[in-house]
Amino acid sequence: MFKSLLRVGLAVAVWAAASTAWAQSGPTLLNASYDIARELFAAINPKFVEHWKKKTGQDVRIDQSHAGTSRQAQDIIQGKKVDTVTFNQATDVDLLAKRGLVASDWRKKFPNNASPYYSTIAFLVRKGNPKNIKSWDDLVRDDVKLIFPNPKTSGNARYTYLGAWLYANEKFNGNEAQVRDFVARLLANVQNFPTGGRGATVAFAQNNQGDVLLTFESEVINIARGDEFKALGLEVVVPPVSVLAEFPVAVVDKVVDERGTRALATEYLNFQYTREIQLLLTSFNYRVHEPTVVKATADKFPSIRLIDPVKVLGPWDKISETHFASGAILDQLLARRR
Incomplete structure (x- = not known):
């Protein structure tokens, strides 16, 4: 009897310990x-x-998953169990919303259009800036070769495309034929279209392709100042006018409800708005919204006029349909490269 009670007692103790460990270990x-x-x-x-x-x-x-955000969105649509997305392009979050994976009003779930931080498109050039690159106009010269990701797979690259389009739209007072010609010339100068931003960095900095790398300002500065490519003496060029690039976040509702992780996912995204993380984001050269951090880091970022694509081209649904859908303007301009 005593041995039986002892075995039962031990089993209960093991179960209790396991339950406590599970509760402490969390999801x-x-x-x-x-x-x-x-x-x-x-x-x-x-x-x-x-x-x-x-x-x-x-x-x-x-756990983290990294890839071009269009590819990430497609993977989630096809069943990848992702709790949260921290993307660099609103259209890819909208795609998830259309499939019922993300709330249709996802922009209202977190502050600043659900964008904890933002950036813009800047240029990285070779040591000494041998091609004397200063603005978007220099990128359409016949003697300049460019590197940036494929706009079909990369949110990063779509902002580059939009930056060129918005600049040309102002330059030519909305004359679409001239705007199309400008952007087509820029696309014709692209030497390599890697699928994502990291591949573009490798092509430019490691494989010595192109004269200019176009990517987020944050990445341009990180590459130029980081240890990996410091010996190359690469230089940052921030044009006087560029595109506002927001970095949207969202909870993947369908997944968190299945996995019971909604509270965790929501807290994770809210955490990115805290002063501690806003300050950390500036150390990676992202621009942020938290007022005290903005003031404390004001001299860190060059002055630039940012154009909001939505204010010029309409809502993201319209931008996506007009420019990035199959057969839309981007495809038409890419076809002119052939």
């Missing part, structure tokens, strides 16, 4: 992000793990 969360965000989220995630532990006592694990 996991998968965040899907854009191609060049690896280092950023490698810095954010441990801080969130510490924050969650302090708040709940659970040892949560954050």
